[in-house]
Amino acid sequence: DVQPPEEPLQAEEWKRLRENFQSPEIFEEVMLNSMIRCKSHVDVAKSLLTYVAKSDGDIGYNLLIKYLALCVQQQKTSEICDVYDIMKMRFKTLESSAYNLLIRGLSNSDKWRMALTLLEDVKKVMTPSRTSYESCIKVAGRHQEMNLACELYHDMLAKDLVPTLDVLQAFFDFSRGTKDAELKKELFGILLYLRDNQIYPHRTFMQSIKLWFESIPGESWRGHLTNIKPSGLCPVCHRQLEDSNLTEEEYHFLKERITTDVIHGRDTFRKTSPQ
Template identity: 65%
Template sequence: MAFFYVSSFLGLQTLGKYHLFWPAPRFQQLFAIIFRLHNREHVKSFITTSQSAVPVDPNTTHMLSTKTRSERRDGEKREGMARGDTSSPHPFSLFSAGAAKRRSKNQEEPFMISKRNGIQPPEKPLSVEEWEELREEFKAVSKFEYVMLEQMIKYNSSIDVAKSLLSMVATRKGDISYNLLVKYLALCIKQEQLAEVFDVFDIIKLRFKTLEPGAYSLLIKGLSGSDRWREALLLLEEIKKVMTPSKANYGDCIKGALNNQEINLAYELYHEMLAKELIPNLDTLQAFFDTGKCVKDDQLKSELLGILLYLRENQIYPGETLMQSIKLWFESIPGEKWKGYITTITNSGKCPVCNQHLETIHLNEEEYNILKAKIIKDVIQGTDVFRKTTPQELEEFRNFVENHPPYDIVIDGLNVAKVSNRRSESQTLLDVVSHLAQKNLRLLVLGRKHMLTGSPNWKRPIVAATQKKADFFFAENVSEDDPFLLYATLHSGNHCKFLTRDLLRDHKACLPDNLTRHLFFKWQRGHQMVLSHYWPGKRIKFQPIPTYDTVVQTTGDTWHIPYDEQLVERYSYEVPTKWLCLQRK
C-alpha cells in the first residue's frame, strides 16, 4: 500500500455484489447495512473529486477554542499588570504549576456555542427516512454527515448508530467518501471494536492503493493493540518511505511490541524515534515501566534508567500515572528494597523524606558564560524579532551599563509600576524602589521617556525622588525593554537579580538549542524577583526564589522525580510542585 498526502477526495463508490470482494462474512453484515446494494449488477470504480481528506484523531473532535491565539497572547501580556485583587492574602507564584490557570480563572470568556455543538447524535439507529428528516432539521449545517459523525466520536455513540448514518449516505449519494470512512474507523478504534477495525482495514487495503497520514495513524493505532499488531509495523515502514512517522505512530508500535513480549523490538523502535528527535508520549514511556514490573531483565533495567535520564536532560515531567508506574517498578526490583514517597520540597531545597538536598538552581561559571554569550549573540545582537529597538539605542545602553558598577537588581520600571491600581504608577514604583534601596543594593530602573513628561500617572516630583534612589535608563517609548533587562542583568554578574512579572518567553524562544533554553529557564527561575504582595504604604513582599532545580535527579541511592498532578493544569513555563522521592533502604 503506497503512501501520499491526499490532494484529492477518494469516493468509495457503490459496490454491487460486495461479497465477491470482501472475503469474510462480517463484511456482508457490515456493508449490507451501509450500502444496501443487493440489486446492483456491477462494481463501479473509485473516483476522485476536489475535496481533501482530513486526518482524524480518534480521541478528539473539532471544537471551537474559547480564545483566539491573539487573545491568549494578550492575556499573557496582562499577567504582569495590575488587577483588583493585588492585596489578596494568597501569594503570587509565577512558575508553580497551576499558577497561570488560577490567575486567569476570572478572565475566561464565555464559550461560543456553534451549530456543530448543538447537534447530538441519536441514541439508537435511525432509518434512512428518519436520518433524512434530521438532516433537513439541520439543513443550515454544512456537510451534515461529517459533523454528525464527529459528534458520534465525541459522544462515543454506538457503532450501530454510525452504521445507520452511513446507510443513509450511501442511499442518498451512491457512495461513501474517503473522509467519512476514516471517521467511522476513528469511532471503531475509540471503542476498541477490533472486528470492525479489521473489516475496514481489509476493505481499505483492497480498495485504496494510496492513503494519507491520518488514515495510517488510525490503522496503526487500531492494529497495534490486536493480534494483528505486526501489520502495524508494515504500515510504519510505508510511512517511513516518504516522511518521518509521528511519535504516536512509534508509540503505538512500541506498545504493540511490548504487549507481545518483543522487548528488543520495542528498544529498537524507541531508539529509532529518539534518533529522529521525536519526543515520546508519556504513555509510551509508561508502557516500558509497566513491562519492567513483570519482566526482570538487566537490559530492560538499563533502558528504564536511561529513560529517567532522558526525562532529566530534556526537562520532561511525567504525569501522575507515569509517576506511579515508575514508583511501582522501582519497588518491584528484586533485592534492591526501593521505597517511594510523595512529597513537596522546602524552599531550602531539602527533601523532607530523605533529608537529601536537591541540586542547586544556580548556574556554575561555565554554564553562566555559555548563557551570557548566547543571549548577547542571539537575542541582543541577533535577529530577535521581539527586540523592538534600534542598534544605536542598544549601543547607547551598552555604554551606559559598562560605565557603571555592576548592579544587584535590574528593575522593569513600567511592569512594576502597574502592579497596583490603587496608586499612581509613579508612586508604586517609588514605594518598591525605596523598599529595595533600604537594603543598600545597587539598583537600575529601566523606563521609557514618557515617564519624564509629567502626567497624572507620572508626576515629576515623584519620578525625581525615585531617581535619587536608583540609576535610571529611559528608552524610547516604542522600544521593548526586555533586551535591556537581560543585558544589564547578565553583564552585572551571576549575583544580579531582575524584577518583573514578564515571563520573557519570546526571547527564550529565540535561543538556538535545547541546552541554551534549559540554561535560560534555570537562570530565570533562580534570578527573577516577583512582587507577590503590595499593600500601598503598608507591606511589600517578594516571591521566594527557589534554590533547587526542578529536574529528575539521582545520587545513586535516591531518585527525586518532579511530576505533574492529574488535576493541575501546568503551563509550559511553570514547574511541578509535587515530587516522587525514591530511597534504597
Template identity: 60%
Template sequence: MVFFHQTSSLGLLKSLKKSPMFYPMPKHQQMPTVLGCFIFTSSYQCAKPVDPRIRPGTTKLSFKGKGEGIRETRVGKDYSSPRPFNLFAAGASKRRSGPREAIEDSERSILSRRITLHPPEKPLSAGEWEELKGQFEGLRKFEVLMFEQMIACNSPIDVAKSLLAAVAKREGDIQYSILLKYLCLCVSQGSTEEIYDVHDILKARFKTLETSGYGLLIRGLSGTARWREALSLLEELKKVMTPSKSNYGDCIRGALLNREINLACELFHEMLAKDLVPNLDTLQIFFDTGRSVKYDILKTELMHILSYLRDNQVYPGEALMQSIKQWFESIPGENWKGSLTTIKHSGQCPSCNQSLESINLSPEEYSTLKERIIKDVIQGTDTFRKTTPQELEEFQTFVNQCPPFDIVIDGLNVSRVYNKAIPSQTLLNVVSYLAQQNPRMLILGRKHMLKKSAQWHRNDMAALQKKAHFFFTENLSEDDPFLLYATLHSGSHCRFVTRDLLRDHKACLSDSLTRRLFFKWQRGHQLVLSDYIPGKRIKFESVLNFDTIVQTTGNTWHIPYDDNVLERSSYEVPTKWLCLQQK
C-alpha cells in the same frame, strides 16, 4: 552612547464484508466495487489529502447568527501592582492570565450554543436519517459533524453503521473523510473487528493513505492480534515522511504488549534518533511492562529512560510518576520505597534528608554557556537589527574596564513595574532597596531617560548615578543582549533584575543542551520583582538553590513531576517531587 560610573556600589460492516460480493476488483476496471449496500468506486487510487494539522474527529466550524456578537468585558480589578508570584513555578502563568482566559471560555461557550447535533441513541433507517438531516437544512457537512458528535459522545457503533448505510444508499459511495471519522470512533472504542474491516477496505481501495489514515490504523491495529500489520504501515509511512511520535508510540505499545522487548527498544531508539520527543504514555508502558517482565535488557532500558528524562528536562505527569514508583518498588531484592514530597527552599528533601543538586553551573558549563550566548545572542545577526556593532563594541569596552558587577538591572523594565508611579522614582526606590547590601550594580537604560520629563526627574537620575554604574543605549536598541553580556562577563556570582522571561534569546541558542544550560542559569540568577507598592512594599522572588531535574545518588532518586491540577508553561518547573529511597 552614554555611560556613567557610579560614584558610590489526538466490523466496518462486518456483515457486509461477509457478503459474496466482497472482493476487490482489478485496478484497471472502472466498474464500482460493491460492498453489500456500500459502493466504492475503484477508480480512486489515493486518498484525498486531509490537512494533517486537523485530527480525525475535529472540524473547523464557523457559524454566524443574526444579531449575535461577543462583547468583551474585563473584570474591574486593579492590575497596576503585580501580585506575588514565582515566575518559574508551575501554574504561575495560568494565574496571571486568568481574566483573558475567562473571556475565551465565554466565547467558546457562545459558539457551542449556536448549533447542537445530538446523535440518536439507537440506529436509524435511511429515511429517518434523511428526516433528521432536513431539520438542519443549510448546514454543510451534516454527516461529518454528526460523526464528530458521535465520537465526542462515544455513540454505539451500530448507530454509526446506520448513518454509513444511509449515506451509501443516497450517494452510492462513502467519502474517505466520512470513512475516516467512522474509523476514529471504532479506534476510540477498541472495536477490533470493525477496525480490521476498515483497514482491509482502505488497503483494497487506495494505494496510499494520508497521515491521519495511517495514524488511526496504526493505533487501531497495535493493540490487536494483527499488531504486526501496524509495523508494516509504519514502514509505508517512512517512505514518504517521518512518522510521528504517536505512530512510534503505538507500535512500541504493540511490541511491549506482545513481549517483544528487543523490538520495542529498537523502535524507541529509532524514534529518539529522529529527534522525536516520546509521549509520556509511551514511557509509561515501558515501566508498566517492567513490573511483570523481569528482563535485564528491559531494566537497562528503563534506566536509560530515566537518564533521558534528566538530560532533556522532561517532567513525568502523575500517571507516569506512579508507574515509575511502582516499578522501583517491584524490583526483586532491592527494597525501594517511594514517597511524594515538596523540596525545601534550601534544596533538602524532607523525606530522605538528601540535598539536591545545586542550581549553579559547573565552571565548564558556565564557560560553554557564556561562549554560546556571546556567539548566538550577543553577536547573532538578529541582535544587529536592534543595535550596531559599534554600540556593542563600545559597551564591551565599558564592561571590560569595570570591576565585576554583583547585580545588573534592566532599568526600563523595573521602572514600569507599577504604572501609577513615576518611573524614575520606582527605579530609584528599587535600586535603593538593593543597595542596602552594598552590591556593585549596573543599570542599563536608554538615552531618553536623560532628558528632563514628567517621567524622568533629574534629581532621581542624579541620585541613581550615585548608587550604581549606568550605561545608556540608543533609544531603539535592544536592552537584553547587553544585560546578558554584562551578567555573564561579571562571573557566576552576578545576578540580573528583570521581569522579562528572555524566551526569544533562549530560542536563538543553536542547540538543546545550551538552551537547557541557559534555563538553569536563568533560574539561578534572575531576580524577579514580584510585589511592589510605593513606600510600602518591595519584594523579590527567592532564587532556588537546587536544580529541578531527575537526579540520583545511587541509593536515592528524586524525580520532579507535573501536578495534574496545575497547568505548567514551558518556562516553568514542577514543584512536586517523587523521592525514592533504597532501604
C-alpha cells in the same frame, strides 16, 4: 447542533433528516461528529453510510475517517479492519491522522500485530507520528515484547520525535521484576534522558519509577516521598542533590515566566496542578 438517532435508520428516513437540516451539504459530517461525541452505536453510523453510498454511489474520505474514529472509540476491531481494507483499495496513501487512528485501534485489539505491520508500512511513505510510535511501543510492552518496544523507542528518537512522559512511564510499568540486564540499562538510559533534559516526572510516573526500583530482583531499593530543603540535601538519604545548573539569565527568565503565567495568570489551578 444535531442529535443522532438511537437506532439505525432506513435510507428514506436519513433522506428526510438531511432535507430538514439547515445545511444539507454538510449533514453527514455534522451527524458523524455528533455520533462520535454521543458515542452512538456503530450500526447507526453504518446505516448513514449505507444511505450515502446509495444516494451518491460513493463514500468520501472524510466520512470514512469519521466513521473510523467512531469504531476506534468503541474498539470495534472487525469494523476497523473493514475500513482499512476499503481505504487500501481506494487510496494510495492516507493522511497521518488516518494511520494514527488505525494503529491506535488495532493496537488495542487482539489484532495488535497488525498495528506493528502497519507502522512498518507507514515508514515506507512518511515519518510515522509520535502517536503511532507510542501506540506500538505500549502494545509491545503490554505483551512483554520489551526488545521490540526499545527498538521502536530508539527509532522514534532517531526521527527527532520527543516521547511523552506517558510512554516513558509505560517502560517502567511493563518492566517490573525484570532480570534482563539490557532492559535495565535501557531504563537507566530513560532516567538519564529525564535528568539531562531537566524533565520532572509527574506523581504517577514517579510512583512507577519507585515501584520498578523496588521490584528489581536481588536488590533492596526503597523509595520515599519527601520534601527537599532549600539546602538541596535529601532528608531521607542525606545526599546532596544535583544543582539544576541554570545560568543567571535562565533563572530570571524562569522566575519571570512563573510570576506572569502562574502567580498572575488566570488559569492558576491548571498551571500548578501535578499534571
